[in-house]
Ligand code: FES
């Protein structure tokens with residue numbers, strides 16, 4: 154896009170471009186009029202104030218329920234001194250927003266937050282320039298408050314200053330940001346942006362998108378992973394009115410004017426598949442990881458083994474896409490955390506250049522790391538191409554739970570030794586298959602060896618909220634508990650004695666204090682447990698209380714202390730912590746993908762239990778607001794302490810040490 | 821079986837032409853473009869597809885459209901017909917009882933029906949009344965506070 158295209162598309166006003174490579178920055182200073190130059194490379198965001206005064210910010214980040222739309226809007230409101238209602242965010246649209254790697258790894262707050270604040274701060278200074286020129290007053294006399302620019306008796310809305318302008322400004326690196334201690338809008342609990350459309354049902358998710366002439370698409374999947382198509386009889390399906398069957402090698406799909414006919418047509422396909430032999434099932438997969446480790450297996454005979462099952466993300470909105478071709482250009486609406494990644498996936502798979510693919514990401518029905526790829530988008534694009542009409546391809550729950558990817562399963566083996574005073578002497582930690590996040594212990598140990606062993610996974614696996622952080626915390630914090638009990642030391646004391654990191658100690662102490670750890674009562678059938686850790690710039694500690702009756706565990710209470718630097722929006726942060734506790738509880742106690750014979754057995758909600766209202770403990774969160782530290786993301790780390798805290802509480806209640814996730818009591 | 825030609829939805833008689841065996845969920849979403857009613861599982865497990873049928877919270881994914889032709893159906897789009905939010909909708913916004921919002925329409929209609937039956941529910945009654953609804957984002961504690969707050973406000977439209 155060239156500068157003049159901006160104004161052609163947006164109308165006049167001022168545009169602030171944010172370049173994320175300091176070498177490529179043009180010098181700051183006055184705005185440049187003129188529209189001839191091409192846009193700089195490495196744009197990471199841009200902001201436009203139109204002639205009506207409306208502020209529009211363009212970012213490649215997306216909203217998946219983590220409230221990035223709200224927190225980024227707040228950042229803009231803060232720097233521009235404008236009300237939240239005057240600001241609109243365009244997110245994750247590959248034609249309108251700058252390139253972005255994707256929304257994952259809790260990077261929106263630490264990376265995009267400051268970028269957008271800079272853009273807004275620059276726009277504010279440009280408004281001040283315009284006002285001082287227009288009113289011929291000293292710059293220093295101009296101020297902005299509540300969306301109005303003021304100086305003496307002068308007063309103007311943003312639109313009065315931007316109207317007739319065609320001004321672009323590339324960011325100087327020196328713009329001062331409002332320090333966290335002076336935040337007025339950011340740092341408070343602004344209501345969810347777009348919340349009203351959610352409570353009225355007006356918000357259009359990807360699965361709600363309709364296009365003129367749109368057909369409904371279905372895809373025939375093999376009965377086993379890896380099975381290949383031997384023969385296909387499509388006569389019955391093709392005899393149905395309006396039905397088209399598409400076959401390209403192993404890919405078989407149907408389109409029909411309505412979803413019900415598409416379903417019938419799919420059922421009418423007669424396919425034979427060449428079966429395959431499975432290499433592992435959910436019962437023997439942990440030995441399989443060890444056997445297939447790419448760099449051999451640990452040999453220490455004293456290692457204690459923990460296992461973590463594959464689990465599914467279960468975003469309540471399954472994958473969904475609508476694809477539409479115009480000549481050789483493709484537009485796709487889909488729910489994904491990586492719209493630009495999906496664009497390249499489509500461009501590669503379909504063998505067309507990226508500039509002919511436009512991916513639009515409507516705020517989606519959640520992801521938790523599970524919507525990184527464009528499976529539904531690719532299917533929709535193929536079916537739309539073959540049928541010459543727009544096609545909607547909404548996955549069913551069974552498809553989502555079978556053909557998406559899973560959080561990796563893992564085998565983790567640990568051994569630690571103590572000095573006579575209870576300090577850690579040695580630490581050995583092996584993770585097979587589940588991943589490197591939070592592999593390193595945050596405790597002080599003079600001799601440690603920590604290894605990730607890549608292995609083979611019988612199931613497709615990928616990103617998940619917190620990645621392997623949950624698995625590694627489960628093993629480490631359970632084992633730390635075992636060590637504490639082995640020398641009859643209180644688990645909190647034991648951890649504090651082995652932790653020098655102040656931020657780690659602070660969350661442990663805060664959680665323990667709020668929980669009443671030191672004065673906790675020993676009651677039959679009840680127990681308390683504690684866990685702590687660090688990942689992605691955030692420190693977390695959780696205390697849990699459980700009751701155990703008739704072989705069933707009920708989590709009664711969770712106190713979680715969390716510190717991720719300066720808090721941007723305390724309500725939304727608490728909401729994320731609540732959500733992480735709920736989700737963490739599922740993986741701790743009952744979520745598990747069962748598979749055998751290259752088939753998923755737990756492929757629907759009646760066979761895969763997720764947390765419900767009745768499972769929820771009382772949750773109290775303690776937010777430690779470190780205004781002196783940069784804000785880190787909060788979507789992930791709060792999940793990590795839950796499982797080990799619950800496991801340690803089960804141990805206190807029953808004397809049973811459960812080393813599997815999900816944790817199931819024996820007897 | 822005769823095709824279904826009319827459906828009473830959100831206070832209006834709507835013309836359709838549907839196989840009576842089809843689910844109400846699909847007719848609402850695909851034929852009437854009432855996409856506020858969500859699909860989450862298709863097997864009665866999540867309640868994202870909840871609508872009110874003669875005031876009762878009902879899972880539209882398990883309801884054949886032929887069985888509701890003579891009944892009054894309310895979807896989330898019918899809860900604030902003149903743009904004035906229902907107290908339960910207000911309460912959800914106020915309590916920030918959503919993240920991705922995908923479960924929210926079903927939750928709100930479930931709560932409306934609950935408050936009709938039990939205008940002043942205890943927390944335990946809210947939990948058991950709402951337990952069929954899944955919120956994968958885990959906003960359960962906030963939904964409980966929203967329902968509690970709506971009950972205090974009188975809860976009904
Ligand atoms: S879609 Fe109807 S209960 Fe889940």
Ligand code: FES
Nearest residue numbers: 919921923955957
């Ligand atoms: S808010 Fe995302 S499922 Fe409830």
